Amino acid sequence: MHSVHFTxxxxxxxxVERDFVVGEVPGVxxxxxxGSDHAPLVLMGHGxxxxxxxxxxxxxxHDTVTTWGFTVVAIDAPGHGDRPRTAQDEQARAGLRQAMxxxxxxxVASISAGYGAALAQRAVPEWQATLxxxxxxxxxxxxxxIGYGGGISLGTAIGIPLTAVEPRITAAxxxxxxxxxxxxxxxxxxxxxxxxxxxxxxxEHVDRQSALALFDAFAxxxxxxxANPGDHRTIRWFGVDNEFLARQLRRADAGxxxx
Amino acid sequence: MHSVHFTxxxxxxxxVERDFVVGEVPGVxxxxxxGSDHAPLVLMGHGxxxxxxxxxxxxxxHDTVTTWGFTVVAIDAPGHGDRPRTAQDEQARAGLRQAMxxxxxxxVASISAGYGAALAQRAVPEWQATLxxxxxxxxxxxxxxIGYGGGISLGTAIGIPLTAVEPRITAAxxxxxxxxxxxxxxxxxxxxxxxxxxxxxxxEHVDRQSALALFDAFAxxxxxxxANPGDHRTIRWFGVDNEFLARQLRRADAGxxxx
Numbered sequence: 001m002h003s004v005h006f007t008x009x010x011x012x013x014x015x016v017e018r019d020f021v022v023g024e025v026p027g028v029x030x031x032x033x034x035g036s037d038h039a040p041l042v043l044m045g046h047g048x049x050x051x052x053x054x055x056x057x058x059x060x061x062h063d064t065v066t067t068w069g070f071t072v073v074a075i076d077a078p079g080h081g082d083r084p085r086t087a088q089d090e091q092a093r094a095g096l097r098q099a100m101x102x103x104x105x106x107x108v109a110s111i112s113a114g115y116g117a118a119l120a121q122r123a124v125p126e127w128q129a130t131l132x133x134x135x136x137x138x139x140x141x142x143x144x145x146i147g148y149g150g151g152i153s154l155g156t157a158i159g160i161p162l163t164a165v166e167p168r169i170t171a172a173x174x175x176x177x178x179x180x181x182x183x184x185x186x187x188x189x190x191x192x193x194x195x196x197x198x199x200x201x202x203x204e205h206v207d208r209q210s211a212l213a214l215f216d217a218f219a220x221x222x223x224x225x226x227a228n229p230g231d232h233r234t235i236r237w238f239g240v241d242n243e244f245l246a247r248q249l250r251r252a253d254a255g256x257x258x259x
Numbered sequence: 260m261h262s263v264h265f266t267x268x269x270x271x272x273x274x275v276e277r278d279f280v281v282g283e284v285p286g287v288x289x290x291x292x293x294g295s296d297h298a299p300l301v302l303m304g305h306g307x308x309x310x311x312x313x314x315x316x317x318x319x320x321h322d323t324v325t326t327w328g329f330t331v332v333a334i335d336a337p338g339h340g341d342r343p344r345t346a347q348d349e350q351a352r353a354g355l356r357q358a359m360x361x362x363x364x365x366x367v368a369s370i371s372a373g374y375g376a377a378l379a380q381r382a383v384p385e386w387q388a389t390l391x392x393x394x395x396x397x398x399x400x401x402x403x404x405i406g407y408g409g410g411i412s413l414g415t416a417i418g419i420p421l422t423a424v425e426p427r428i429t430a431a432x433x434x435x436x437x438x439x440x441x442x443x444x445x446x447x448x449x450x451x452x453x454x455x456x457x458x459x460x461x462x463e464h465v466d467r468q469s470a471l472a473l474f475d476a477f478a479x480x481x482x483x484x485x486a487n488p489g490d491h492r493t494i495r496w497f498g499v500d501n502e503f504l505a506r507q508l509r510r511a512d513a514g515x516x517x518x
Contacts, residue, residue, distance in 0.1 A: 196498060201475075201484070212471070215486070216460075224498035225460070227474070227484035239455060239483035241498035 004133045015065045022133040025126045026082045027075035028052050030061045036071050038143040040249035044074045045155025051081030068246045071140065075130055077154060078122040088118060105205060113179040116157040123158045124165065131168060145252035147245045148172035152198060152232050157184065164190040171248030176211035177203055177232030188217035195220045196244045199227040200235040263392045274324045281392040284385045285341045286334035287311050289320045295330050297402040299508035303333045304414025310340030327505045334389055336413060337381040347377060364464060372438040375416040382417045383424065390427060404511035406504045407431035411457060411491050416443065423449040430507030435470035436462055436491030447476035454479045455503045458486040459494040
């Protein structure tokens with residue numbers, strides 16, 4: 001089993017940011033400067049073509065740390081951020097660029113779906129190894145409740161198959177904004193933990209019905225769909241239940257303490 | 260113009276409940292016992308076959324009064340509650356009973372849609388006359404911001420055409436749980452105020468796509484869809500933004516004061 005190797009540490013506004021590697025996967029851990037013993041751990045995924053320190057992700061991570069006192073972790077998806085690209089990565093990226101330039105929406109969708117599924121297959125064991133390593137840290141341990149904090153698009157394409165096979169994740173935020181294939185629908189059918197699903201209502205490049213079918217597929221007795229106008233780049237989320245993960249993970253925490 | 264004639268008054272848990280009639284329409288006004296000068300006014304609609312003092316509606320009204328200090332008004336829909344039934348009401352009710360007994364879902368849907376539209380046509384001018392009369396009361400006046408507080412099913416079938424023609428309503432909660440016809444879609448297209456739309460995800464008797472088309476039709480730049488599992492009788496709302504109307508009506512209030 002790999003351990004967490006910390007490579008850098010900074011601190012700002014009450015949040016400690018620690019870069020790390022687990023095996024060959026680079027990640028970042030944000031935690032409260034005041035300490036975080038067994039605080040809930042939130043996994044965050046980045047969007048396609050982005051990386052673990054994308055400004056929007058960092059802002060959400062800081063907010064989660066300072067508002068709830070939780071710990072947040074993000075890792076670079078395969079072929080993203082600080083990671084080397086394989087021939088498959090280069091081919092998919094070149095194909096996507098060509099299809100976009102040509103305005104070939106169907107080809108964009110087909111490459112996106114195939115590449116997303118391939119990335120998920122590589123990313124799921126990486127997330128699991130990262131969790132194994134993080135749980136060896138005394139401030140996290142095996143007691144910290146774990147939630148998937150989403151990210152729409154690639155963050156969800158990876159998060160759904162991960163949550164489907166990973167019993168340590170007890171609540172998850174997913175979202176639309178990407179191409180949904182049948183494998184993802186089938187993974188969603190295996191998910192029973194509480195789910196919050198965020199749907200950009202006007203995503204030009206994505207079939208709305210497929211996103212609704214994905215929400216429909218979750219086996220979770222407790223699931224909520226929130227839709228707001230806009231596509232996944234321009235959407236402004238309002239009226240969304242921002243306390244979803246906090247409520248779920250604190251509930252998990254209370255359950256563990258009582259057990 | 261009709262005035263408000265109060266016919267009874269009771270008080271419990273900090274909430275004053277006053278029965279009234281405006282012309283031939285009976286209604287009920289809930290307000291804070293501590294006073295409510297120009298407090299926001301929330302209009303609540305009841306479901307099909309129900310009435311203005313249905314327990315769930317009374318509970319929501321009390322909650323709105325005690326949590327936000329707002330005033331709430333409900334009136335009986337035509338042919339409902341304390342109101343006489345016309346030949347049209349009796350015919351529709353008998354037809355619905357027969358179709359339900361026969362398990363003829365298509366006929367239930369067709370009668371529901373036609374009767375709902377007819378009720379809305381009668382109810383819209385009644386709501387407008389009620390508003391005219393309430394605005395003559397010194398504690399309400401023309402300064403109180405006005406919101407439509409929903410009620411899924413019949414409450415929305417009436418609330419959408421009302422909000423489409425009534426500029427005094429500055430925010431609205433609507434919902435699914437009933438049969439949507441084309442006239443309602445067209446009314447929704449004329450609505451531009453902020454809308455919160457509550458959708459029971461598993462309503463056996465209602466086509467989900469038609470409810471999604473209704474949400475799609477609102478011209479409001481600010482609109483949010485919330486969906487939870489369950490049909491419109493069994494649904495348990497969680498993760499819904501309960502502060503939607505409070506935020507919108509206070510914003511309207513601040514705007515009016517600033518003007």
